[in-house]
Amino acid sequence: DASVVYGGAAYGGSVYDSAVLGASQVQYAADAQGLYQDPNPQIIRRPNPTGVQTYTQNVRVQFLQPPPVPPPGPLIIREVRPPQPPLPPPLRLRQVAPPLPPPPPLVLRERPPVPPPAIASQTVIRRLPGLPVPPRSVIVERVPPPPPRPR
Numbered sequence: 001d002a003s004v005v006y007g008g009a010a011y012g013g014s015v016y017d018s019a020v021l022g023a024s025q026v027q028y029a030a031d032a033q034g035l036y037q038d039p040n041p042q043i044i045r046r047p048n049p050t051g052v053q054t055y056t057q058n059v060r061v062q063f064l065q066p067p068p069v070p071p072p073g074p075l076i077i078r079e080v081r082p083p084q085p086p087l088p089p090p091l092r093l094r095q096v097a098p099p100l101p102p103p104p105p106l107v108l109r110e111r112p113p114v115p116p117p118a119i120a121s122q123t124v125i126r127r128l129p130g131l132p133v134p135p136r137s138v139i140v141e142r143v144p145p146p147p148p149r150p151r
Contacts, residue, residue, distance in 0.1 A: 029037045 029039075031037055
């Protein structure tokens with residue numbers, strides 16, 4: 001019986017099996033529209049009898065211009081300087097003058113000795129050999145080659 005297999009109601013909903021309905025009622029999950037939600041649906045995939053179907057769609061691209069940017073407002077620059085802090089206390093540097101140098105020692109001298117008598121000057125002439133002749137210097141003159149002969 002088809003009504004027993006599908007929970008007590010036939011496809012049309014008009015035939016009921018009173019014994020099955022009275023014994024236990026099976027509740028199936030349904031969505032907000034009242035449709036049955038099968039947790040394991042049987043999916044049947046069949047190939048398209050006409051083969052691969054190709055759709056053609058015309059696409060028109062239109063680039064819209066953005067609205068113009070409004071001019072900027074006036075640029076106002078305010079320079080604010082904080083008040084000057086109070087002056088720091090002065091820096092005191094104490095320098096002590098260096099002590100005076102001791103006076104130079106007092107030198108007491110005796111009379112210098114009498115210088116020896118001066119010796120008269122003598123002139124001695126020595127004959128030295130003459131200097132050798134310096135070596136001969138070499139001068140290299142470079143002359144450009146003569147022009148080619150005319151033919």
